[in-house]
Amino acid sequence: xxxxxxxxxxxxxxxxxxxxxxxxxxxxxxxxxxxxxxxxxxxxxxxxxxxxxxxxxxxxxxxxxxxxxxxxxxxxxxxxxxxxxxxxxxxxxxxxxxxxxxxxxxxxxxxxxxxxxxxxxxxxxxxxxxxxxxxxxx
Amino acid sequence: xxxxxxxxxxxxxxxxxxxxxxxxxxxxxxxxxxxxxxxxxxxxxxxxxxxxxxxxxxxxxxxxxxxxxxxxxxxxxxxxxxxxxxxxxxxxxxxxxxxxxxxxxxxxxxxxxxxxxxxxxxxxxxxxxxxxxxxxxx
Numbered sequence: 001x002x003x004x005x006x007x008x009x010x011x012x013x014x015x016x017x018x019x020x021x022x023x024x025x026x027x028x029x030x031x032x033x034x035x036x037x038x039x040x041x042x043x044x045x046x047x048x049x050x051x052x053x054x055x056x057x058x059x060x061x062x063x064x065x066x067x068x069x070x071x072x073x074x075x076x077x078x079x080x081x082x083x084x085x086x087x088x089x090x091x092x093x094x095x096x097x098x099x100x101x102x103x104x105x106x107x108x109x110x111x112x113x114x115x116x117x118x119x120x121x122x123x124x125x126x127x128x129x130x131x132x133x134x135x136x137x138x
Numbered sequence: 139x140x141x142x143x144x145x146x147x148x149x150x151x152x153x154x155x156x157x158x159x160x161x162x163x164x165x166x167x168x169x170x171x172x173x174x175x176x177x178x179x180x181x182x183x184x185x186x187x188x189x190x191x192x193x194x195x196x197x198x199x200x201x202x203x204x205x206x207x208x209x210x211x212x213x214x215x216x217x218x219x220x221x222x223x224x225x226x227x228x229x230x231x232x233x234x235x236x237x238x239x240x241x242x243x244x245x246x247x248x249x250x251x252x253x254x255x256x257x258x259x260x261x262x263x264x265x266x267x268x269x270x271x272x273x274x275x276x
Contacts, residue, residue, distance in 0.1 A: 001163070002188035006144070006216075010259055019259055023233055024218075025139070050140035051189050074260030075213035078144075080162075095161055121148055121157055122212030 001082035004128060005044065005052035009068040009076045013041050013057040016073075020045050026053060033108045037101075039063035042108045054079070054108075064100075064116075077116070079126040085113055088127055092117055100124070139220035142266060143182070143190035147206040147214045151179050151195040154211075158183050164191060171246045175239070177201035180246045192217070192246075202238075202254075215254070217264040223251055226265055230255055238262070 010016030013032055020026040026045040029052070034041050041057045056076060058065040068076055082088040085103050093099060098118045106114035106128070115127045148154030151170055158164040164183040167190070172179050179195045194214060196203040206214055220226040223241050231237060236256045244252035244266070253265045 002185060008259075008261070016259060023230065023235065023257065047140060068260070072260040075216070078213070092161065097161065119161065121146075121154060122206070122210040123146070 001080040001088055001127070003051065004079045004081040005054050006075065007054050007056055007077040007079060007126065008074070009056045009058070009065045010073045011057065011069050013043055013055055016055040016057070017043060017045065020053060020055070026050070030108070034059065035107045037104060037106070038065070040065050044108075077124040077126050079128060081128050081130050083130055085115060085127050085129050089115055089117070092119075096120070103127075139218040139226055139265070141189065142217045142219040143192050144213065145192045145194055145215040145217060145264065146212070147194045147196070147203045148211045149195065149207050151181055151193055154193040154195070155181060155183065158191060158193070164188070168246070172197065173245045175242060175244070176203070178203050182246075215262040215264050217266060219266050219268050221268055223253060223265050223267050227253055227255070230257075234258070241265075 017028055026047045028043060029046045030044040032041050032043045039059050039062050041059060043055050045053045056065045058069050065076060068074055089099060100116040100118055103113035103115040105111035109128060112129060117125050119125045155166055164185045166181060167184045168182040170179050170181045177197050177200050179197060181193050183191045194203045196207050203214060206212055238254040238256055241251035241253040243249035247266060250267060255263050257263045
């Protein structure tokens, strides 16, 4: 599995898009999608030869992104793409990692399965299947 | 400028290397280098088709990585590589970003200049010149 994109929490997704376009030269690649399972709005931005970025704005206090947004936002998680999410999840739990949310459809990925794992050492990671990258483009 | 690597704080650089090798399939690309300006030990790890990772262990309380290590570690900064660090820094400060440390030799990059910037929205970024990537390999 390899890192597909970075999850970055912002207090306002519109301000975040402007910031990443203006300061870092990224461009918006998808519409803003509401993920009702994580209680977040998300959008993907890309730049040639650079890693894809997903901006995340919590929609309420129940969101796992809420606490970081309250502190002003920042780096939130790494998303790894893998061949088989269930097999990978089995291997990661065998290594002692803890599943935060089991594979379930993610609206930002056209309802393909995503999962979240606490990867120890302060890292939260997301898992998606390899072929989802093309599906979330405009 | 494009993202070159991720800076991730760990409480123990040896444990961090083992974790990234065992769990994520990365491999150590450099020796562990002490950066006396930032009061950190750093090491680079890489994996094919995935973004390079720099693990950072603070050596004392004066390190900017100390607070995050006390909380157990986690994602710390994004490092952008650019053509001309001074010109890029000028453009970023014109956009209202604040320089945390001016360009100065970084031991982990064979004494080439690096700089740190607070990029707003909770993001700290590092700047390096484009041609440094090859220099820090074994």
